[in-house]
Amino acid sequence: MSGATRVVGHSLPRLDAPGKVTGSAVYAADFALPGMLYGKVFRSREPHARLVRLDTSRAAAIAGVRAVIAAADVPDVRYGAAVKDEPVFAPDIVRYVGQPVAAVAAVTLEAAEAALAAIEAVYEPLAPVLDLAAALAPGAPLVHEGWQAYTAIPILQRDGNVCNRARIVVGDVERGWAEADRVFEHRFTTAMVHQGYTEPRAAVAAWDSSGQVTVWSNTQLPFDVQATLADILAIAPSKIRVIVPGVGGGFGGKLRVGVEHFAALLARKAGRPVKVMTTSEEELTAAYPRQGTVIELKTGVTRDGRLTARQGRIYFDTGAFAGSGPGVASVATLVLAGPYRTPNLHLEGYAVYTNKTNCGSYRAPSGPQANFAVESQMDIIADALGIDPLELRLRNIVREGDEGPTGQVLSAVGLEECLRRAAEAIGWRDRRPGPGRGKGLAIGWWTTTGGSSGVYVKINPDGTVALNTGAVEIGTAALTGAAQVLAEALGVDLTDITVVSGDTFATPFDFGAQGSRTAFAVGNACRAAAAELQRKLFAQAAAQLGAAEETLELRDKHVVGPNGRISLAELARQSQLAGGGMIAHGTFIAPGTAYDTKRVEGHVYPAFHSPSFHAHAVDLSVDGETGEVTIHKYVVAQDVGFALNPTYVEGQIEGGVAQGLGQTLSEEIVYRDGRVLNANLTDYKMPTTLDVPRVESILVEHPGRVGPFGAKGVGEPPNVEPPAAVANAIAAAVGTRITSLPITAEKIVLGQNGGAR
Amino acid sequence: MAKIPITLQINGERHEALVEPDRTLLDVLRTELGLTGTKTNCLDAECGVCTVLVDGLAVNSCLYLAVVAQGRAITTIEGLAPAGSGRAPAGTLHPLQQAFVEHGAVQCGYCIPGMILSAKAYLDDHPRPSEAQIREALAGNLCRCTGYQKIVDAVLAAAQRMAGGAVAS
Numbered sequence: 001m002s003g004a005t006r007v008v009g010h011s012l013p014r015l016d017a018p019g020k021v022t023g024s025a026v027y028a029a030d031f032a033l034p035g036m037l038y039g040k041v042f043r044s045r046e047p048h049a050r051l052v053r054l055d056t057s058r059a060a061a062i063a064g065v066r067a068v069i070a071a072a073d074v075p076d077v078r079y080g081a082a083v084k085d086e087p088v089f090a091p092d093i094v095r096y097v098g099q100p101v102a103a104v105a106a107v108t109l110e111a112a113e114a115a116l117a118a119i120e121a122v123y124e125p126l127a128p129v130l131d132l133a134a135a136l137a138p139g140a141p142l143v144h145e146g147w148q149a150y151t152a153i154p155i156l157q158r159d160g161n162v163c164n165r166a167r168i169v170v171g172d173v174e175r176g177w178a179e180a181d182r183v184f185e186h187r188f189t190t191a192m193v194h195q196g197y198t199e200p201r202a203a204v205a206a207w208d209s210s211g212q213v214t215v216w217s218n219t220q221l222p223f224d225v226q227a228t229l230a231d232i233l234a235i236a237p238s239k240i241r242v243i244v245p246g247v248g249g250g251f252g253g254k255l256r257v258g259v260e261h262f263a264a265l266l267a268r269k270a271g272r273p274v275k276v277m278t279t280s281e282e283e284l285t286a287a288y289p290r291q292g293t294v295i296e297l298k299t300g301v302t303r304d305g306r307l308t309a310r311q312g313r314i315y316f317d318t319g320a321f322a323g324s325g326p327g328v329a330s331v332a333t334l335v336l337a338g339p340y341r342t343p344n345l346h347l348e349g350y351a352v353y354t355n356k357t358n359c360g361s362y363r364a365p366s367g368p369q370a371n372f373a374v375e376s377q378m379d380i381i382a383d384a385l386g387i388d389p390l391e392l393r394l395r396n397i398v399r400e401g402d403e404g405p406t407g408q409v410l411s412a413v414g415l416e417e418c419l420r421r422a423a424e425a426i427g428w429r430d431r432r433p434g435p436g437r438g439k440g441l442a443i444g445w446w447t448t449t450g451g452s453s454g455v456y457v458k459i460n461p462d463g464t465v466a467l468n469t470g471a472v473e474i475g476t477a478a479l480t481g482a483a484q485v486l487a488e489a490l491g492v493d494l495t496d497i498t499v500v501s502g503d504t505f506a507t508p509f510d511f512g513a514q515g516s517r518t519a520f521a522v523g524n525a526c527r528a529a530a531a532e533l534q535r536k537l538f539a540q541a542a543a544q545l546g547a548a549e550e551t552l553e554l555r556d557k558h559v560v561g562p563n564g565r566i567s568l569a570e571l572a573r574q575s576q577l578a579g580g581g582m583i584a585h586g587t588f589i590a591p592g593t594a595y596d597t598k599r600v601e602g603h604v605y606p607a608f609h610s611p612s613f614h615a616h617a618v619d620l621s622v623d624g625e626t627g628e629v630t631i632h633k634y635v636v637a638q639d640v641g642f643a644l645n646p647t648y649v650e651g652q653i654e655g656g657v658a659q660g661l662g663q664t665l666s667e668e669i670v671y672r673d674g675r676v677l678n679a680n681l682t683d684y685k686m687p688t689t690l691d692v693p694r695v696e697s698i699l700v701e702h703p704g705r706v707g708p709f710g711a712k713g714v715g716e717p718p719n720v721e722p723p724a725a726v727a728n729a730i731a732a733a734v735g736t737r738i739t740s741l742p743i744t745a746e747k748i749v750l751g752q753n754g755g756a757r
Numbered sequence: 758m759a760k761i762p763i764t765l766q767i768n769g770e771r772h773e774a775l776v777e778p779d780r781t782l783l784d785v786l787r788t789e790l791g792l793t794g795t796k797t798n799c800l801d802a803e804c805g806v807c808t809v810l811v812d813g814l815a816v817n818s819c820l821y822l823a824v825v826a827q828g829r830a831i832t833t834i835e836g837l838a839p840a841g842s843g844r845a846p847a848g849t850l851h852p853l854q855q856a857f858v859e860h861g862a863v864q865c866g867y868c869i870p871g872m873i874l875s876a877k878a879y880l881d882d883h884p885r886p887s888e889a890q891i892r893e894a895l896a897g898n899l900c901r902c903t904g905y906q907k908i909v910d911a912v913l914a915a916a917q918r919m920a921g922g923a924v925a926s
């Protein structure tokens with residue numbers, strides 16, 4: 001399509017690149033105010049205990065300390081996205097090592113740290129719930145004795161340590177087992193992993209004399225943070241201005257209130273601005289990582305490889321508070337179904353409390369875990385039936401017009417093309433090219449999250465364009481993509497557009513940088529704004545051009561008529577003199593996706609909106625002695641609908657694969673007895689330049705009906721398939737089936753947690 | 758702790774500061790001098806976002822004491838453009854910066870100042886590097902967004918441009 005378009009579909013440099021390469025771009029971590037204090041958080045050292053004494057008097061007496069606060073000093077509220085179960089500070093019971101108990105603000109970071117060391121907490125240990133098995137055992141201690149009293153989304157299915165059980169039931173799995181020639185059952189496990197953004201979570205808060213607080217934060221969801229802060233601070237949202245200066249990566253880890261509330265509460269107490277920023281240790285012990293899981297998967301299949309039934313249960317270790325768990329458990333059931341036609345399904349996702357850090361959302365929440373189980377098992381089935389794994393998938397994948405697991409009708413399904421092109425690019429015909437070398441495939445589907453977006457678009461008197469959006473640029477170039485949509489529609493260049501974003505007072509609402517939605521939703525809001533501007537521009541220009549409005553068009557920064565043209569700059573100047581400026585408000589809300597409500601229970605995400613489809617293929621070698629994995633080639637074929645900016649779509653794919661490979665091979669937050677053993681960036685092993693292979697991106701374009709120019713969400717999907725693709729290639733290479741993430745060299749050589757084969 | 762007066766030579770300019778002997782160069786750059794292009798994260802030399810050049814060598818400024826930096830030439834990302842000459846027009850980028858923009862090597866951008874300075878230190882000594890050498894040189898700089906591919910491509914392209922003599926570095 002790029003031949004027919006001037007701006008969209010072209011690999012133009014992102015608008016914020018110059019500031020980022022010269023160091024002039026300001027991130028939340030860089031933000032400072034005169035007289036600002038430094039805040040630090042005092043955290044629990046016990047996984048589960050009664051706080052019997054908290055003495056902050058010595059801390060408060062330290063020179064330079066300006067505020068010390070604990071539970072007694074803040075409103076008695078609990079907050080949370082799905083279950084309001086989390087207090088700002090532990091009032092009586094601590095539920096994980098790292099839970100905030102108190103906070104201090106001081107004139108220097110050193111004084112704040114000295115104050116933390118001077119706080120005395122005495123605990124009376126309670127029986128901790130250290131993992132999923134312990135949490136789900138009959139008679140297990142409850143992480144929250146008072147769970148029933150919490151406010152929660154009404155449809156959640158809660159029971160004791162389970163803070164949601166989401167379910168999809170289709171047909172009758174018993175009938176499916178009867179129709180099957182073979183039934184396969186496997187158990188998979190995955191580890192807790194961190195998003196690994198390079199900028200710590202940071203916030204600066206300052207109150208003014210009218211009782212208004214401004215918070216500069218690197219949140220992905222400024223409007224959600226505003227709402228949560230209103231609860232926590234017990235003031236109206238209109239008194240809370242959240243501004244996002246710049247975000248050094250988020251990947252879902254910066255969705256919810258993280259340090260903003262501490263900054264605001266400390267600043268209120270101290271009467272001075274306060275900055276709070278996390279350390280790496282805090283990130284790896286008290287952030288919002290991806291849940292570890294246990295997955296039980298049972299699949300029935302006929303001799304010729306037709307899926308007849310699937311029963312799946314995925315348990316999420318969501319930690320001490322529900323966090324994103326109830327929603328993630330819901331999404332997981334759609335992933336467990338896979339992009340396959342399966343007539344009988346019984347799929348459940350459980351979000352389970354344990355005495356660990358509160359887990360959250362991480363790029364494609366639940367995707368890599370559930371897909372690891374589904375796609376590993378597909379290869380196991382293929383090998384057992386003597387059917388090529390590519391062929392087995394081709395016999396079962398969804399195609400145009402098929403139903404999704406909850407009855408949504410699928411359209412723009414580019415899956416077969418993805419699968420065939422990825423297989424072709426990896427050289428699938430030669431699946432085991434040599435000793436210790438093998439190739440693996442994995443496919444999947446993912447959603448483009450809905451929610452509403454608003455933009456104000458103004459044409460400046462020099463003819464340039466201001467795009468004012470409540471969305472946040474977290475690094476994906478999504479707002480450059482949206483600006484490309486706007487430039488295309490207005491007949492201007494991308495470089496004519498200036499983006500103002502992420503300010504709850506100055507920008508219109510946006511549902512936020514989550515769920516692969518920003519370019520999709522903001523792009524569509526830009527289309528709406530451009531249509532409104534066109535109407536205004538044409539109405540104003542028609543008389544001057546002596547032409548009917550319907551004969552006019554926007555081209556080359558002008559309104560062009562049959563007999564002449566007039567520049568956008570001139571029309572904007574005229575409007576400033578007589579019409580209050582050339583401005584439009586564009587909005588978008590993704591249309592609902594119809595599904596069969598009878599199939600779901602406890603489900604907060606029953607359908608994938610504008611779903612994307614993708615296939616990953618990898619060629620690797622395994623050193624039989626050391627277990628070291630060397631990736632020779634990695635291919636992603638992703639149906640992106642339409643690539644608004646191919647370079648940055650590739651960037652999403654390359655980065656998503658790199659993150660996915662970290663989860664697959666090396667990353668794990670290691671807990672023992674409720675304590676994290678590797679809370680630093682040497683022992684939490686993220687991939688470096690030496691660990692990540694080149695990724696070949698194949699952009700498949702089956703345009704969707706809703707997204708701008710047919711675009712679908714692209715940010716999260718590349719993170720879904722790497723674990724399964726790599727596990728399948730390792731099995732092909734050395735015959736060892738690892739069913740536990742991360743697939744470390746030790747597991748490959750020693751066979752720990754393997755044996756499903 | 759008694760403070761010590763120091764003089765730092767940063768991006769060709771003299772800066773006076775009064776610092777404790779245990780203050781890091783990173784802290785002085787960001788907090789005293791407002792040079793926030795040098796980023797902060799792990800404070801343990803594990804991630805590389807704080808990389809600056811000291812006498813042309815890439816160092817993690819989070820573990821480098823400010824007092825040790827006296828008498829040495831310090832380059833931060835703010836001093837890289839315009840190509841060190843001071844005479845280039847505003848908006849001129851160093852070939853590395855230009856290549857990062859053109860190759861889509863920037864996403865969130867938080868690792869990029871350190872990444873570019875690590876690359877510069879290496880290219881200054883190795884004007885015609887292989888891809889493998891570039892990957893080795895950048896192994897101390899974590900990036901979580903890009904998967905490194907477009908970063909490596911940008912450094913390769915910049916190396917070619919710099920070796921071609923189009924812009925003195």
